[in-house]
Amino acid sequence: xxxxxxxxxGSWTEHYPHLGTGTISYEDSISPEYFELExxxxxxxxxxNVGRVEQVPKVGSFFTREVAAADTSVIIVRxxxxxxxxxxxxCRHRGNKLVWTDYPSEEVAGSCRQFTCKYHGWRYNLDGNxxxxxxxxxxxxxxxxxYPLVPxxxxxxxxxxxxxxxxxxxxxxxxxxxxMGTGLAGYPFGEMTQTFGYRAxxxxxxxxxxDAFAEFYHAPILHQRQSVDTxxxxxxxxxxxxxxxxxxxxxxxxMVSTWGGMSPPKDPMMVxxxxxxxxxxxxxxxxxxxxxxxxxxxxxxxxxxxxxxxxSFQIFPNFVILVWEPGWYLTYNYWxxxxxxxxxxxxxxxxxxxxxxxxxxxxxAAVTFKEYALxxxxxxxxxxxxxxxxxxxxxPLCDQEVLCRNLHSVARSxxxxxxxxxxxxxxxxxxxx
Amino acid sequence: MTQLPEETALLPEETALVPEETALVPEETALLPEETALLPEEFADLEPFAERWALETEAERYAERxxxxxxxxxxxxxxxMPRMEAALSYLDTLELExxxxxARALMRLLFxxxxxxxxxxxxxxxxxxxxxxxxxxxxxxxxx
Numbered sequence: 001x002x003x004x005x006x007x008x009x010g011s012w013t014e015h016y017p018h019l020g021t022g023t024i025s026y027e028d029s030i031s032p033e034y035f036e037l038e039x040x041x042x043x044x045x046x047x048x049n050v051g052r053v054e055q056v057p058k059v060g061s062f063f064t065r066e067v068a069a070a071d072t073s074v075i076i077v078r079x080x081x082x083x084x085x086x087x088x089x090x091c092r093h094r095g096n097k098l099v100w101t102d103y104p105s106e107e108v109a110g111s112c113r114q115f116t117c118k119y120h121g122w123r124y125n126l127d128g129n130x131x132x133x134x135x136x137x138x139x140x141x142x143x144x145x146x147y148p149l150v151p152x153x154x155x156x157x158x159x160x161x162x163x164x165x166x167x168x169x170x171x172x173x174x175x176x177x178x179x180m181g182t183g184l185a186g187y188p189f190g191e192m193t194q195t196f197g198y199r200a201x202x203x204x205x206x207x208x209x210x211d212a213f214a215e216f217y218h219a220p221i222l223h224q225r226q227s228v229d230t231x232x233x234x235x236x237x238x239x240x241x242x243x244x245x246x247x248x249x250x251x252x253x254x255m256v257s258t259w260g261g262m263s264p265p266k267d268p269m270m271v272x273x274x275x276x277x278x279x280x281x282x283x284x285x286x287x288x289x290x291x292x293x294x295x296x297x298x299x300x301x302x303x304x305x306x307x308x309x310x311x312s313f314q315i316f317p318n319f320v321i322l323v324w325e326p327g328w329y330l331t332y333n334y335w336x337x338x339x340x341x342x343x344x345x346x347x348x349x350x351x352x353x354x355x356x357x358x359x360x361x362x363x364x365a366a367v368t369f370k371e372y373a374l375x376x377x378x379x380x381x382x383x384x385x386x387x388x389x390x391x392x393x394x395x396p397l398c399d400q401e402v403l404c405r406n407l408h409s410v411a412r413s414x415x416x417x418x419x420x421x422x423x424x425x426x427x428x429x430x431x432x433x
Numbered sequence: 434m435t436q437l438p439e440e441t442a443l444l445p446e447e448t449a450l451v452p453e454e455t456a457l458v459p460e461e462t463a464l465l466p467e468e469t470a471l472l473p474e475e476f477a478d479l480e481p482f483a484e485r486w487a488l489e490t491e492a493e494r495y496a497e498r499x500x501x502x503x504x505x506x507x508x509x510x511x512x513x514m515p516r517m518e519a520a521l522s523y524l525d526t527l528e529l530e531x532x533x534x535x536a537r538a539l540m541r542l543l544f545x546x547x548x549x550x551x552x553x554x555x556x557x558x559x560x561x562x563x564x565x566x567x568x569x570x571x572x573x574x575x576x577x
Binding site for chain 2: 195197198200272274278344346347353354356357359360362366367368370373377381
């Protein structure tokens with residue numbers, strides 16, 4: 001039974017006819033050869049979110065980002081003129097990793113006047129220029145100006161920092177974000193500075209976790225033991241239907257808009273006792289913060305539904321922003337490590353707490369998020385294990401899984417375009433949808 | 434507290450370098466009553482839980498939960514839940530950024546109550562069903 005209207009074509013999926021309605025293969029999530037092509041075709045040339053401007057508040061603030069899917073590490077730093085810069089994290093002398101502490105594979109953050117290599121003491125300004133070489137006169141035909149740090153394209157949108165590892169990106173960040181970016185512009189992301197940052201290595205292909213959070217068809221079932229019993233039965237019987245789906249052309253970006261009956265719930269007995277007492281839960285604190293949310297950007301709640309609860313934006317390839325109606329948001333980043341492994345990062349952003357009550361409510365939302373994500377992550381490992389058996393190769397997707405269809409389709413198109421351009425033999429049979 | 438002299442004994446070299454300060458430690462310890470209250474007086478009824486559960490980070494609270502029995506978590510829950518509103522009213526009168534030590538401990542005890550609420554209210558087991566060895570570390574924790 002349909003509770004919310006669907007497009008005239010009869011389904012969300014058929015509204016985007018290029019996606020088709022057939023079964024899909026998950027060979028793209030288990031083939032090591034295909035994964036190598038994804039690194040080249042997608043991660044070495046797409047705009048990748050690496051953080052927010054609040055992480056680099058003043059001149060000299062920096063952080064590093066490991067980008068295993070592009071086989072590099074990147075330094076992001078606030079330069080003297082206030083602009084953001086990004087560099088490959090490699091010393092021009094003998095290739096040592098420039099910025100790290102204790103563990104070469106781990107990310108670091110801090111503040112400095114210049115970068116000094118641990119190995120032979122070469123120093124670089126915040127703008128990447130080499131300014132000091134130990135025993136410079138021992139080198140041959142040497143000019144420091146010839147050895148700056150290797151720059152990486154960096155830009156920001158609404159305070160989110162993106163890098164692009166292509167020598168010359170085919171489009172600017174603004175062009176890449178397109179209609180989705182303009183639709184979300186103006187949301188007070190910058191005022192929600194109280195963050196809870198989670199991280200885990202998940203033994204599943206990166207696209208599988210994006211799939212899991214791009215459909216809520218699973219929610220009433222996988223998470224039914226998270227709800228009070230009577231509510232779990234009701235939720236499972238109702239199932240899940242989104243208010244709206246949007247696929248933004250061939251950008252790879254998409255969004256799903258969802259109703260939100262829990263914040264606050266119509267009937268307090270629907271939720272657990274601690275949620276009733278604290279007025280908070282999975283959907284966040286029930287009461288809005290002191291941030292003006294009266295004029296939401298046009299991209300939010302696109303169906304204009306009065307029961308709107310949250311919108312989840314999948315920003316191709318590996319970034320998600322989830323905006324909750326009560327006035328907070330979440331981000332997810334999925335960093336591929338291997339065909340069957342990725343680093344998952346989830347971050348919750350709230351308005352700074354005004355008092356202890358606000359803070360405890362945030363704690364309940366954060367702890368609840370963790371419980372759900374643990375179930376999701378572990379289930380993906382179970383999926384990855386069985387996909388690898390190749391016992392089944394054709395999987396049906398329902399209309400509420402249209403964004404999963406889109407992600408795999410766009411990723412495949414990018415890989416095929418790269419493969420053709422570079423005369424690389426076919427890795428996956430069949431045409432991308 | 435009574436363990437302090439022993440610990441000191443384990444570090445003879447350092448102790449030798451700072452004889453005066455070391456000498457002060459046993460004395461101070463001696464001045465404190467055997468059981469120093471961690472929580473504000475008004476919440477003396479929660480005191481038996483403070484040492485074990487008023488933990489600074491989410492990682493510590495979560496680890497404590499995973500190794501605790503359901504009976505112990507039920508005890509914490511049954512004692513703190515009826516006091517939740519009173520505790521928040523008390524804490525809300527204070528500046529969150531500058532909580533005194535006992536108020537901070539009370540806040541952390543409430544965080545532990547939040548942390549064990551799912552096991553007690555829903556699952557009757559310390560970890561979320563079907564989560565196995567999965568983990569999710571809160572590396573950026575707005576510690577109070």
